[in-house]
Amino acid sequence: MxxxxxxxxxxxxxxxxxxxxxxxxxxxxxxxxxxxxxxxxxxxxxxxxxxxxxxxxxxxxxxxxxxxxVPFDVRLSVDTVLDALRADEVAQRDEAARMDQGSRNDDREGPDDMQEPRS
Amino acid sequence: MxxxxxxxxxxxxxxxxxxxxxxxxxxxxxxxxxxxxxxxxxxxxxxxxxxxxxxxxxxxxxxxxxxxxVPFDVRLSVDTVLDALRADEVAQRDEAARMDQGSRNDDREGPDDMQEPRS
DNA sequence: GTCACCTGTCAGTGTTGACTAACAGGGTGC
DNA sequence: GCACCCTGTTAGTCAACACTGACAGGTGAC
CATH class of the missing domain: 1.10.10.10 (Winged helix-like DNA-binding domain superfamily/Winged helix DNA-binding domain)
Known part of the structure; x- marks a missing residue:
């Protein structure tokens, strides 16, 4: 947005x-x-x-x-940015998990080197 | 921004x-x-x-x-966007006027540096 | 039929943005 | 001297974005 x-x-x-x-x-x-x-x-x-x-x-x-x-009214501050990032992170992790589930029964592609560099 | x-x-x-x-x-x-x-x-x-x-x-x-x-906290809505646009319009008009003045008075530019539009 | 509207999509082009590798320079510590 | 930090800037690649012109299709009015 x-x-x-x-x-x-x-x-x-x-x-x-x-x-x-x-x-x-x-x-x-x-x-x-x-x-x-x-x-x-x-x-x-x-x-x-x-x-x-x-x-x-x-x-x-x-x-x-x-x-x-479409009327919008968003508060934009450091905290809201942080919250949005966290929410996005979770959403991406969920999506990745769903993809993993799908590929487990469907098509085995990437072995295990696509590890996310988390810190 | x-x-x-x-x-x-x-x-x-x-x-x-x-x-x-x-x-x-x-x-x-x-x-x-x-x-x-x-x-x-x-x-x-x-x-x-x-x-x-x-x-x-x-x-x-x-x-x-x-x-x-730099901590920021901005409200982002249709109205604030409209206000920002109006403010920017005015600022650009002023700048254009200043440029016009400057070209009229030969090389009269420079002492006042980049005015920042945001507060 | 042609004209005057409208919608939607395509192949192009120029410009900007995102990004990498590599440089030059300056300090400390050995 | 060398190795290891840091800063700042450059040239260059590559993809995405911003934008134009032209197309195909539809409708109603003349």
Whole structure:
């Protein structure tokens, strides 16, 4: 999420979306950037949970993808960063364990040299 | 600042520095990354005001650069993003005006160095 | 039919970022 | 002298990102 916010263009997208939901082409026109570029940014932001997109049909039958802002309010401090890191560590360990479980019955790849350098 | 935080490696640096001040070589060793790479990250973070570095002489006379964390506590929401954007807009406008002034008065630049935008 | 909208995706390009190996220099201690 | 710490900077590689132009497809209005 921080990576998604760490780009001026994307912050400006947030500012535009704060005024209300817009469809992609209109937003690209207002911001003066190309549509594919806007797509990339929106995709990133959607993955980060900052925006959501809905494909709707306008009254005259045209398909339009409307994006809108997902309100967020996060406290960003040393402690929250530490907590997030710990949570991520646990999540990765769980995922690794799940992968290990899967590969035990399925396909034996890496022998044992992929040991995580923990300290 | 968000760009500086938007990288996992740098978040891990924060975690390490949260345990206390360390000098560069030691930190690089603990994290298992090369020293120049660590330099780059630290430089970025120092520019963002997240860490500070002090070159000190250890008791045995060796020069060592100790880095330490600058505690931060920021609220990150749609409104704060909007405020930051507005502030940045104003700052850029001022800078543009100053540049214009400078070019008008020949080479009138320099006495006031990098004004930091964040408080 | 053509025009004017829209969506989605592709192959490209230039730039920035992340990263490594290797350098030069300075101290202490032997 | 050499070995072992540290700092700071360079050149260079490699992958990811930011971005553009052009494509294919859809719809309704003229």
């Amino acid at each position: 921080l990576a998604a916010l760490g780009h001026p263009q994307r912050l400006r997208i947030i500012a535009r979306l704060a005024e209300g939901r817009v469809h992609v082409s209109e937003l690209a026109r207002r911001m003066g950037i190309s549509r594919p570029l806007l797509y990339m940014h929106l995709e990133r932001m959607e993955k980060a949970g900052l925006v959501t997109g809905d494909l709707e049909l306008s009254p005259d039958g045209k398909a339009m993808k409307y994006f809108q802002l | 968000l760009a500086a935080l938007g990288h996992p490696q740098r978040l891990r640096i924060i975690a390490r520095l949260a345990e206390g001040r360390v000098h560069v070589s030691e930190l690089a060793r603990r994290m298992g990354i090369s020293r120049p790479l660590l330099y780059m990250h630290l430089e970025r973070m120092e520019k963002a005001g997240l860490v500070t570095g002090d070159l000190e002489l250890s008791p045995d006379g060796k020069a060592m650069k100790y880095f330490q964390l």
